[in-house]
Amino acid sequence: MSGRTYPQLALDLQLCFPLYAATRAVTKRYVTLLKGTGLTYPQYLVMLVLWETEEPLSVTSLGQRLRLDSGTLTPLLKRLEAAGLVRRERDPGDERRVLVSLTEDGRALEEQVAGVPHQLGASMGITRDEALALRDQLTELVDHLDTAESA
Amino acid sequence: MSGRTYPQLALDLQLCFPLYAATRAVTKRYVTLLKGTGLTYPQYLVMLVLWETEEPLSVTSLGQRLRLDSGTLTPLLKRLEAAGLVRRERDPGDERRVLVSLTEDGRALEEQVAGVPHQLGASMGITRDEALALRDQLTELVDHLDTAESA
DNA sequence: CGCTATTAAGTTGTGCGCAATATGGTTGCG
DNA sequence: CGCAACCATATTGCGCACAACTTAATAGCG
Numbered sequence: 001m002s003g004r005t006y007p008q009l010a011l012d013l014q015l016c017f018p019l020y021a022a023t024r025a026v027t028k029r030y031v032t033l034l035k036g037t038g039l040t041y042p043q044y045l046v047m048l049v050l051w052e053t054e055e056p057l058s059v060t061s062l063g064q065r066l067r068l069d070s071g072t073l074t075p076l077l078k079r080l081e082a083a084g085l086v087r088r089e090r091d092p093g094d095e096r097r098v099l100v101s102l103t104e105d106g107r108a109l110e111e112q113v114a115g116v117p118h119q120l121g122a123s124m125g126i127t128r129d130e131a132l133a134l135r136d137q138l139t140e141l142v143d144h145l146d147t148a149e150s151a
Numbered sequence: 152m153s154g155r156t157y158p159q160l161a162l163d164l165q166l167c168f169p170l171y172a173a174t175r176a177v178t179k180r181y182v183t184l185l186k187g188t189g190l191t192y193p194q195y196l197v198m199l200v201l202w203e204t205e206e207p208l209s210v211t212s213l214g215q216r217l218r219l220d221s222g223t224l225t226p227l228l229k230r231l232e233a234a235g236l237v238r239r240e241r242d243p244g245d246e247r248r249v250l251v252s253l254t255e256d257g258r259a260l261e262e263q264v265a266g267v268p269h270q271l272g273a274s275m276g277i278t279r280d281e282a283l284a285l286r287d288q289l290t291e292l293v294d295h296l297d298t299a300e301s302a
Numbered sequence: 303c304g305c306t307a308t309t310a311a312g313t314t315g316t317g318c319g320c321a322a323t324a325t326g327g328t329t330g331c332g
Numbered sequence: 333c334g335c336a337a338c339c340a341t342a343t344t345g346c347g348c349a350c351a352a353c354t355t356a357a358t359a360g361c362g
Contacts, residue, residue: 191316191318192318193317193318193319194317219318219320220320222318222320222321222322223317223318223319223320226317227317230317245327246327246328247326247327248327
């Protein structure tokens, strides 16, 4: 334990591992909270965006909002379509684009998950203000990592 | 935008999405930083644990440390074995257990990644103290979520 | 108008994560 | 000892993530 050659490699000293573990713990919690909707966590995120805009969105717009590419979104959207929650239609004005829109079932699902954010908040054991502060820190982190990555 | 039915579902208000995005941004950064070692980020975490203990570890111990199960670890460890970084041997004293130990190449790799934590820290644009505070907050978050999940 | 560059989505392949299950080894109880 | 719980690991199946590539459509320039 003492005198290791590279102390900076200690798992417990690093930020990356708790971050990774926290994401997985949150995802696991969502499995429980979303049980009954049939949604996975990434599918829930897509639905959040669609509920928010109430407009048909292209795959690319969805991807920009969620930082996901077509390799992830295409099969995910096909599953949402198979579940009857969204429609996927080529944009008549630009046949390259696929517009994703909510079905009636998809729209109706919003009510069923309205309590999820509160339930998750309660599971995290932090106040709303702490959550918002943490959110801001993580958002900044992402911005910095993006910059570093593109440099 | 204004007057939506369930404002608590707004993506930008939620903690979960930046958390999810931050983990993916960190993982992406690791791809760059670990290029040349042939390691993925989860494989790097396994190596961190092995470098730390310097003792053969069972799959279960590794899993407890990293919160991963055999379904994830078994194939990952086989890839590390194929890369010549670890050995996998049945425990002679208990043939149910598989002991994972470092090869010489595996041990030698530690030096090559010694600079990675510092490089990642620089990419995140936060001070060491901020990183440690964030680490503690996330660790607490995980503890709470575990409690909620098992309740 | 015709051709090239660009863009959008889809496809393929690899590696997680994890639930559910299978397989084989060990323990402990009668 | 025999056998029924229990335990450790492995396997299977599904759904992400994402890089690299393909296909099809559009834009823009000469």
